[in-house]
Amino acid sequence: MNDPAIQIEGLRFAWKGHAAVLDVPAFTLARGERLFLRGPSGSGKSTLLGVIAGVLEADAGRVSVLGQNLASLSSSARDRMRADHLGVIFQMFNLVPYLSVVGNVTLPLKFSAARRKAVGGDAEEEAKRLLGRLGLTDESLLERRVSDLSVGQQQRVAAARALIGAPEIVIADEPTSALDADTRDRFITLLSEEAARTGAALLFVSHDASLARLFDRAVDLTAINRAGVTA
Template sequence: MAGGTSGQAEQAIRLRDLQFSWSGRTSFRMEVPDLRVARGEKVFLLGESGSGKSTLLSLICGINAPQRGTVEVDGTALGSLSAAARDRFRAERIGVIFQMFNLLPYASPLENILLPLSFAKARRARVADPRAEALRLTAGLGLEADLVCGARASELSIGQQQRVAAARALIGGPALIVADEPTSALDAARQGDFLDLLMQQTEAEGATLLMVSHDARLAERFDRVMDLSQVVLTSREGPGAGG
């Protein structure tokens, strides 16, 4: 936990003395003195739009690398890995629910959900029947099997795409689930269904969950709530900074 004393082996996420700024942009700079998330913990990170939450998640997932400091996920220092090795590590160990979904538009929802298993052998090995598991996850999120198997992702509504992105992140039981505003396109009933499934999956797999959102009403479902402004220091010199 932030500022805590838990040993490294107990940490799912550890950021130390981190500094990051966008290359070629002087409008946004981020510093994270110390951020810790324990293994198996479910953490809600509250942050407004433009506060840097998407940038922070990209650093934790190894999509971007800091200019200074360390990012450790599940005991692995991401800075010690090549870009290709970080991609492999992310595929195996992290399920990411992107704010913009990042679905393949001309593939079916089912094909999108199964895609991580093509790159992550360990996740694939944990799923006896990938198609059945994908349909179980999507049924829990209120998506009908005919839609999941027959439509193109581009034909889905925003809320449906968001639920497909969630199922893709959950399949294969990755050790860490990172979710960036995953309920923003869902109504209240669908938000409840989504959080129920998210909590059930993470608990069943003993996974760690880090979710960021601007919606404080969702926070009560989590083990710990952190305000992004108290964890991450940001500075801006112009418009368009952060995420």
């Protein structure tokens, strides 16, 4: 249990036929830590998250998630690892259009027995509780099609989905870039609070350095990535 949430040593990654985008000698995210990872676009942020999530395979080096070396896992074991221990929030369009608000929040439970177990009883109740915590209390809102929600509301639904079933790690990839400053700060505060409540480590990625003040620690990707940045 004392393994860090994420530990990277000597990671190298290149897209086929291209120069390396990632060359990260060392990076650590402690359990329960709220980390701000700053990087301009094109600095390999999304690629790094893909590697951590186990969707992309590193060419070299060691990427451990909760003490498990991803390279030693089969691709389906990595998929299971992601389903059980990772919550992900994207920049936008986070929601499955044909599912209800609650259906979107409970979606990870369909793919992870561990998170189903963590929720325990009524998944729908838990989804509503999380949505309530994130400020979506209005019952009529829950009945609406997800595409009819505002971007801010959609991002909060996505946050609830990332948090449900208490995964150990929540990864947020520019989740606030489509939000105005007010909504953005509120969103980050709520997300941090909920992550703290469930004990999840939060890896928050953004190009906007001004957000760093809202986190425990801030890391500049360009500082830890030795690969030549093209953009």
